[in-house]
Amino acid sequence: MDPQVSAFMQRIVRSLFSVLVWMMINAIAGLKYELALFDASHVVGTILFYLWLCGSFVVLLLFFRRWWKSHL
Secondary structure: OOHHHHHHHHHHHHHHHHHHHHHHHHHHHHHHOOOOOOOOOOHHHHHHHHHHHHHHHHHHHHHHHHHHHOOO
């Protein structure tokens, strides 16, 4: 296989894998520990969860920008 095609496929796989892991971590934390739900019992935990969600999404986008910035 052409090295450029191989490098492109590795970028795609790395991107998909990182998005899936990010989504699983946040879904498990939000649903299992009920941090994604708005109720009176977990106010501080819910706020921290959503701050983590937004912050980790920004970091994920920065990783994507760095990975996809260079040309093949």
